[in-house]
Amino acid sequence: MKTTNLFLILIFLLVNTECKKSDLDKDNSLLKGEWTFTAMQNVNTSQITNYPDSIAKKEIITITDSLSIFKFGGVCNKGWGTYSINGSKISISSMVTTKFLCKEIKWEEYLQNNLQTAFMYTIYADQLIIRSCGTYNLIFKKRQ
Numbered sequence: 001m002k003t004t005n006l007f008l009i010l011i012f013l014l015v016n017t018e019c020k021k022s023d024l025d026k027d028n029s030l031l032k033g034e035w036t037f038t039a040m041q042n043v044n045t046s047q048i049t050n051y052p053d054s055i056a057k058k059e060i061i062t063i064t065d066s067l068s069i070f071k072f073g074g075v076c077n078k079g080w081g082t083y084s085i086n087g088s089k090i091s092i093s094s095m096v097t098t099k100f101l102c103k104e105i106k107w108e109e110y111l112q113n114n115l116q117t118a119f120m121y122t123i124y125a126d127q128l129i130i131r132s133c134g135t136y137n138l139i140f141k142k143r144q
Contacts, residue, residue, distance in 0.1 A: 030123050031085065034062045035140035037074075037111055041129075043137055055104045059111050061140065072111060076102035079112070090121045090130065114138050 037059035039050045051058065059074040063083065070092065071080045079097030083090060092115050114132040122129045126142040 031063050034060055034143040035128050036060050036143055038141045039139040040110055040136035075104045075108050076100045088120050090118050092118050110136055
């Protein structure tokens with residue numbers, strides 16, 4: 001019962017948002033740390049696709065205090081960029097990445113492409129949802 005209610009709340013939050021960026025300059029300490037990419041949600045259909053268990057390495061983002069820098073990587077490549085936040089609004093820019101090819105590169109591409117168009121985030125317990133103006137909203141779990 002509790003899981004169903006949580007799922008419905010998360011779906012409501014993901015569907016009922018606007019795709020705008022503005023006034024992005026404040027910080028939120030709950031966002032800091034390492035997050036594992038666990039799933040993505042299609043912004044048009046709301047369908048959730050879980051990160052495949054068959055991929056041994058997981059994509060991870062690390063959000064730091066230092067100069068508003070975030071890092072990402074896991075499957076094939078590593079990269080970094082800068083972020084700005086104001087309340088629940090987020091903007092990610094200046095992304096740079098290595099360019100190695102591998103079998104599971106599509107999950108890396110999902111992550112990178114949708115981070116570039118991120119506009120809002122929600123944290124609920126140990127889950128981070130980054131909403132995107134791209135194809136997918138990104139769902140992460142806090143690393144311990």
